[in-house]
Amino acid sequence: MTRTKVAYESAGGQVSWQYDWDDVTLKILQFRCTNTTTQNTRGTLTSQSTGQTVSQLVGPNNPASPSPWSQNVPSAVADRFALRVDSRGRLDGLDHNFEYPA
């Protein structure tokens, strides 16, 4: 499954962050961003259970042909990003913070 967050949008472009997780293991697999603005953005994922973080600064891109940034979460780290299912059956266990400009 994928979650998408349009973290910032204006007349000057858009910052879109996404992360994927495995539906069976509930581990975060990939973290990525497309930045079509002229300034940096920073995205941070934090595991609520372990405090483990993945943080990335993504520079500006040419709005006409944005080049997305992506990172596979290393398997050793992915274990620490295992999500949970709460008492209401919702996925839980991950915080995010997206900043613009960074």
Place this chain on the structure above:
Amino acid sequence: MAYQSNTTAGDSSGPTLTIAIPAGATTDWILLMHFYGEVSLGLTPTFDVGTWTKITAASGQQLGESTDFEVYRYWARWGTQSGNIVISWGGANIWRAAACLAFSGRLTSGDPQDATATFTAAGAANTTATMNGLTVGHASADLILLESDVNGSAHTGWTLGTERVDFGGQGIATVDAQGSGASGNQTVSIASSFYTGAQIVLQVAGAAAAIVNKALQARQAVKRASTY
């Protein structure tokens, strides 16, 4: 010549939202519209009155939360319109809220912002919302601090500014006559919630002219000195 008035609307469900134009709004005033809607991925708000330019927006699915929200901020240079503004987004019945703030004495042409607005989308159980700082280019600016959260928080303890709006989880404070330079990161206390935080700054009218005048004065001083 700065913040003047505001109106709020919503904090309820509906397919559109009608908000009154702030008291006194007239030609060349800058209006700031803050709009919040509980929906995932993809509202396109439109306005039946005024020409609005998007400053910031955020949308998306929040992992682990049963409710998601989108927040949009726009500016418009006002004319002589009065009455109400109807905000539409295609007819979906959603929980929504809006605030409209009016400012006088700002730039009368072009983008009225003095610096790029900052924006943070934080998905965590925070009780403190941070609005990242920016660098103000000209003195006598109007600095606007905005917080928006899904838990309908009351806002307390702004570290800067005077609170103007505390409505349906939307908190807005302003600083009149903000000096140039770094505004600094600012915070406000909220109920535990994920949130968005922003700083927006509006430039005072005549700031550029003031610089030109200083240059002119300097040239005149040199001329006088060379004359003596």
